[in-house]
Amino acid sequence: MPDSELYELTERYRPEFPIFRLATYLNSCSLGALSGRSRAALMEFADLWDRRGASAWYERWLGACDELRGAFARLVGADASETALAPSISAALSSIVSAIDFGVRPKVVTTDLDFPTVIYQFLARRDLGVEVMVLRSPDGVSVPLESFAEALDERTALVATSHVYFTTGAIQDVAGLARLAHEQGALCLIDAYQSTGQLPVDARELGVDFLLSGALKWLLGGAGLAYVYVRGRLIEGLKPTAVSWFGVENQFGFDPNAFELRGDARRFELGTPAVPTVYTALAGLELVEEIGVERIRRRVSSLTEHLLERAVAAGFAVRGAADPEERSGIVMIEHREPAAAVQRLMDAGVIVDHRPGAVRISPHFYNTTEDSEKAIRILVG
Ligand SMILES: Cc1ncc(COP(=O)(O)O)c(C=O)c1O
Structure with missing residues (x-):
């Protein structure tokens, strides 16, 4: 072009x-700039709140959450059942990490260029036996694939790193990384906050197990929501202990004795999402999708x-x-x-x-x- x-x-x-x-x-x-569309969407949310009160939940808001999961799924080439909403990347990580068994494989590989909130998840679990290997970037720009290859072994549960490093803008070879992780029987979690919206991202093609992003930056949706992708085949076997009523079957049964995790990625959801942001984020994703x-x-x-x-x-x-x-x-x-x-x-x-x-x-x-x-x-x- x-x-x-x-x-x-x-x-x-x-x-x-x-x-x-x-x-x-x-x-x-x-922070992505505010568009007229997101502002109008925010006003639509306020109008509904004003006119319909709590009935807006059933009439519109739960449906808008579904639309948003679907829009994120399209953006990253996933099925809507593989996506979930979270309050932030940090919250999404805490739910995902709570589902990983570090018993036999205590090691996590990450890098010193990743966003600290990713690394903190694992440092906070050191007393529980999690071993954190933070790879050093040799040039302060990126970390060669060979360093990951050397670090990954049969004791590694997870490699957790970025698609685009927030500190340098460098793009990682995520497909290569996922391949290396899987060769060792480890999982691959990618923080794609700085890539989705500015780079084409296809979670299945990349072969990653988890991919996280959020509305705030390149996706032009404002603060208050993160997006989660979990590879479909993995979901059933992952049982988070950081949970919520949004993550269970029959959410509106309100039965305190019936704890059954949902069969889809929404088992990782952590409570009521920020609905104003659901509206602004939908408008942001619409723009990104429209432009391509x-x-x-x-x-x-x-x-x-x-x-x-x-x-x-x-x-x-x-x-x-x-x-x-x-x-x-x-x-x-x-x-x-x-x-x-x-x-x-x-x-x-x-x-x-x-x-x-x-x-x-x-x-x-x-x-x-x-x-x-x-x-x-x-x-x-
Ligand atoms: C790459 C990356 N990951 C994670 C975060 C933080 O995410 P959250 O505040 O949603 O936990 C940021 C924030 O700027 C970021 O740039």
């Missing part, structure tokens, strides 16, 4: 995001490469994968005082973020090359 067509995509969809009337927004890996993730990937790649080029030309060092195929829409520009630089950008109407030692800029399909150029201009000072 030529660049002009990708630019037309931006031109068409950018007006749906009012923030661009006020600011240059380049921070989608923290393949097209989003091409647009974000083109913006990323342009941004990197401009940053380097302005004399900055950038932290990221050497191979463009392994780069995503998270650009780390090294900086001695990133917090002050981000504040300076903010004062000039450019919203970005920082992580230790770097300014983090993350363009989505609604951004333009002019947005990036403005950010670099201000960064140069």
Whole structure:
């Protein structure tokens, strides 16, 4: 697809995001921008709450939860029965990890580039015998597949890592990782929070056992909901001990003595979901589906490469994968005082973020090359 067509995509969809009337927004890996559609959906939720009160649960809200599970399933090439909603990635992890038997296989392999909440799940269980192996990235950008191959063995229960590293934007070879894990009889859990919505993700094709994401970032749905995929064949054998009434058969039987986990991935659900976010998240997924993730990937790649080029030309060092195929829409520009630089950008109407030692800029399909150029201009000072 030529660049002009990708630019037309931006031109068409950018007006749906009012923030661009006020600011240059380049921070989608923290929080996707609010669209007019999500705002309207939020108002629809409020109207129903106002007019129908609790009857909205049965008339609309439970159905909207189903729609959302279905929309996430389509996004990641799964069946709706393999998906569940959770309050956050952390909550989803706690339910999943509670179903894993670490008795014979006490080891978990993860990396020092993963989001801490993933690693904490296992560190918190060290007293229960869980052994955590945190692989060190040799270059601070990614972890070679060979390091995982060396670490995985017959004592490993799980490899838990990211599709896209939040610290560097580097894309991991998840299919290769799942293959390595399975060769050793281990399970593969992928934190795909930073990939779904900006990269095509097919959970079955990747061969992973668990895949987690959420509404907040590239999926443009706001705060309060995470998405869970569990490989269908595994579900029956996984019995979480972190449970809720949303995860049992006959939820509305209200029988305290009848504890029977649901037969689908919803056995991992942890209570009442954030319904306002169900509405905003549905609108976000609708946008992503309408545009198509393949097209989003091409647009974000083109913006990323342009941004990197401009940053380097302005004399900055950038932290990221050497191979463009392994780069995503998270650009780390090294900086001695990133917090002050981000504040300076903010004062000039450019919203970005920082992580230790770097300014983090993350363009989505609604951004333009002019947005990036403005950010670099201000960064140069
Ligand atoms: C890759 C990744 N995983 C997990 C999280 C945290 O997820 P939650 O707050 O839903 O537990 C974040 C948050 O920014 C993230 O970037």
